[in-house]
Amino acid sequence: MKIVGKSIRRVDGLAKVTGQARYPQDFYLEGMLYAKALRSRYSHALIKKINVSRARELEGVRAVLTAQDVPGRNLFGHMIADQPVLCQDKVRFRGDAVAVVAAESEEIAQEALSFIQVDYDPLPVVSDPRQALKPDAPRVHEKGNILTHYKIRKGDVEKAFQEAHLVIESNYRTPCVEHAYLQPESGIAYVEDTGDLVIIVATQCVYIDRHQIARSLGLPEEKVKVVLAETGGAFGGREDISVQILIGLLALKTGRPVKMTYSREESILSTAKRHPAYMRYKSGVDREGRLLAWEAEIIADTGAYASSGAAVVQNMAMYASGPYKVDNVKIDAYAVYTNNTFAGAMRAFGCPQVTFASEMQMNKLAAALGMDEYEFRRRNAMVGKSEFATGYLADVDNCQIVCLDEVVRLSNWKEKRYRQNKEAGKDRFYGIGIAAGFKNVGYGSGYVDSSSAEVELMPGKVRLKISAVDQGQGVETILCQIAAEELAISMENVEYTNPDTSVTPNAGSSSASRQTFNSGNAVRLACLDLKKNLQQLLDSRKWKRPPGYPGHTSYNWSNILQEFLSMEGETEGMASVIGRATYVPPPTTPLDPETGEGIPAYSFGFGAQVAEVVVDKRTGQVDLKKVYAAHDVGRAINPLQVEGQIEGGVVMGQGYALMEEIILKEGETLTPDLATFDIPTSLDVCDIESAILEVPDRHGPYGARGVGEMTTISTAPAIAAAVHDAVGVWIDELPVTAEKVVRALKEKEFQGKDVREETLPEKTLQEKDFQDQALREDKGIAHAPRRTTSHENWVIFKGDLNV
Template structure:
């Protein structure tokens, strides 16, 4: 890492902050500062309380009985032996579910506990509660389930064959998205060069730090309190309460410490099970998955098969894109209907393409369920389109960056959905920035980490080939397709120990991305008060939406800013009444109300709120979007777009198939860097996750639907030894529709890092390498044939 470069011209032109009622500089730790995370010290010293650390007096431990089969009928469940184990308090099956038997993010198709059949390996069948986790696990192994095993549907392409057995009664198609733009018949006649590529992407796990866990505590009113790691508390509540047979006001969720998420905590996991047991036993129940169970307890990134066809004129102008995407959604819908939509929206990439035909299919199989993961479908299509752009450049005899620059999206570019980009779109500038960076050293140095194979010392320096690859990604920010995107914040200004103090209360999930820090920064900026506390997120305040779609900073900023400005308005009115000065002539600065013209203090804020704290709640919405037409895919589906470009430099030992990423440079437009240090971390983290997808990360599922590597011994993720220097260039082009000009940050780096690395490998080896992640055999065997 060589540090952030603020690359959007003069800082004064892009960083000036409109402070509403505040005058003068904001307190330290305001918007735009490298603010210290309130949870940072606790986390690095190991004292932060994650959801798995929670305890309650009298609690019991629970575990799940899961199916070993991917497809089977259940003939009988016998809990007799399990119930007889000393220390076991309850064994529950589907017959004990008190309310709705199914739940789901978009479609309620997922059983709380399997009834007459299982559709994937690891599907929950029964629950056990006992005095300790060891007893619970031992008893779970004594639950006797009689299965009639079936042949599973594991091939996504075969799932679309009418002759294939249906995973669900309605068929195996989750959703088909069609986008037709321009005149494809004429475009084919105009294209001088046409290239076609088939690309495959494996199933990636979110690999978050903390496995699923939660603590359910029965309440005196017959309801239940659930403390759980989550990305969206109110969506959890919406699914959870019907399954418990309770009204929503009797089910209260609080966010427990979240050890990472990346989409894997959008769906329910321990939620219903822990609450069912707590209500049945009348005592607290704790559930904590181990890492093995976690692989079966959350969704993964959809595996994909994609065909891309690009047509261009001889001078490199894109004429058309024809793409077909097939995503394997696994056994249940989860968010597959919107993941395939998102993948299809951006199948033409960050380019102006006058004609496009895009068909995206998501299907059911008996493989593990797939759903949200960082990038949300756009990762798959970015990999396909960016790989095919390099194929097109080769066919044209053109530099890959020049081809991209010639077709780069700009403000005003019309997407295949017919929507014009109305915000900043500095695609060409991002590409030029990474292209023009100095290249890293020549690779002649020999050290423990300097060659492919690292400390294994398996590579001879004279065999190494170097390659350079580029890619750029585009993704929508926030909910799309007509979904009502909302965020709520409650802000209270009061007096504590003679000082003004602010409390911010939202349901925004802090998953490690720093939204808690941003909320405090906004309160300091808007109210001029240093003492800010962000309360625990829970469902006692209105919905904040999901910590996904790179939306949380934007949406929470709008909600907290709006509530703060309402609070400030009331405080200034009080000061105006006391001083006889018009409220418009006053401002909040440094914990005091001052006259704007002179800076003269009128009253300490603490005095104005001592006996009567000011509390305001604000609901923020961005401008509406619309659903795309089901036949043509046309519609203004998005609120905003974010862009990131990468240049990857790799060294490859083609004989052994070993790879070392020498450097992974990134350039991204973030709108406004609310917390520059956190922005840096988001870009680095997204880039490393993309590196993992390029080179090592894949959930291996065999043809019987069984996961072969459900552990971090066998599922490989990048370590510090795999992470190269990552020089960053951060552009700040304020978005016209957002609070402070902010834009999404966390997902775009994951889009472009994977194809940049694969394109660099192709450059080094001359091989097609149509599959991600790359395995050593893909290179070594291919090089032997080359």
């Protein structure tokens, strides 16, 4: 390989570092108007009346629109269309838009919002998904508060628990999290002379956007053109529609270009989040430390609208038992509507929540058995032909074992884990923890996850046309490397065409770690088609054969292509030399609604991480010192970019583990900006040492598979395990804050003593709510866990077990 496997400089790098790259905020058109949306004052209310007359009279205002002005379907949604473009009868969360304004300036548009009068009739709010499951809970949607319920049933779980040597049961909670990408939502819309509507926007899939825009605006899809602007991060958050339909609506109504840009506060208020989840886990093992039974109940808060919630929670169910061999599995996973900000896709799509819980279970089981956490995982890891919880028999090679072995070697685990003196200074203690994880590559469960590409041979260059969105992960470079490798030409001869629904074929969404795998295969197949078409052209014409051309049955492609690339101007027949291909991955199947049986995905990515921390027992402060990360990528098309993905994923996992949480009270966001929602800064980022492992995927291009999401899955449980190693307490609720550590230490200190509640540190609002709810008798779907006397909230049973 001359190009694949090399750390080629990014093709979009120079434009970005010099400021030449154009993000949506950088676009200005003559006669452009500015748009602002009026959002709800209530988390849940009926709309009795909207009066926009005063706003329309304000000088400089060119349009004020409400639901009755939406010409098509007044609903949108990434997978399930249940969110109004503009609310007409009811608002379900505080980010709901009820009206939109276009004016000559942003200031006038903002002022106009204050002149819109909305008469609301407030309704009861449900902000806890466990409460939303109760029969008497306020209904967010008329059909009820359960969006979906996924079941997985494998083997005989109750019998396996009875036969288990040891059973552990715990409750876990993971928070609502904001994507916090650098570039807030923005876009510009205008109508061409042909009557076609053009939307320039940062998104994750121009074709999915086009479908939703056309449907809501009552237009044929061919009359809508979505053009990608540079995308300043996404992490799943740009799978959902934000400004697109609103600016398209205003452009059609006014006949002028319309631009809309969210403030950071509006972005946090109105866009999708990572699903908060409440999880009850129960796991059983035999005397040799082999997993016998695994049970989980997962209640995920999908907020006011569906977005990708059903698919996210399906992933939670599929990966709730981790990358381990378990013959008896029972999973129930619920996506539940509330009046909170809606939740959708975010990096790793449901896996960070359940991986935190499952890996904490693994660490607790190992501790109770007196086994090394690494050895315990290795003993139970899926290897070779392994049966998933869904009953799917997949050949996973030895990917998980390779990752575990390498991260243990890289971190010097065995020496550090059993170090006798772990003091790191006065009241400061060193700890080390390990976690593993895996996730699907691409969409599955019956979805046909295809990608299409076109490669055009022109004088001086090969033009690559594909709508794969580069949101910072480097897919442009990867696909150009694959094209250059397959055609045996220089990277300088490959030109990447900006995604545009009128020009580039559909590559599907830049999500699910799928673009390298799916679009990489599509590009490679298109290059093969180009070679075939070029051969036919050569055989059908009396062209002068370039040096190295041996005959009609085989060609020196490098010489032939270089000959064509060196030609100047149009050459007869050249415009017709095009290669096209659509890649369709191996088939998957929908999961059986009662058993969960099915083929969940066509490829899987594995990884393992080790975290080192120092914990101050006095203050509870957790100082993350280093993370070692070993990830199998099949084949690293560009090793430097893979390294960047690993480091970025670890930093996101660090924030998830230690500081990030969108706090909601009765649907109101109490952390509305980046001053109150903390994310890691450059000063917070720990040292990261990565290992790129390559167990080739039999279906991936040159053996490659995706890696972007897998890198953030294992970080949080590794950090939580390291905290336990340092100070001896389990923190079962993310983020692991200093307050939670101090409280757990105090509870451990007072364990068994007759003490008053007020002698313990004050609980945070979230802690108190979680613990009180977890121990409350609940006759609904969410079963109350068994009471325990242990502050660690886990129970050990030895010998025969009656449950």
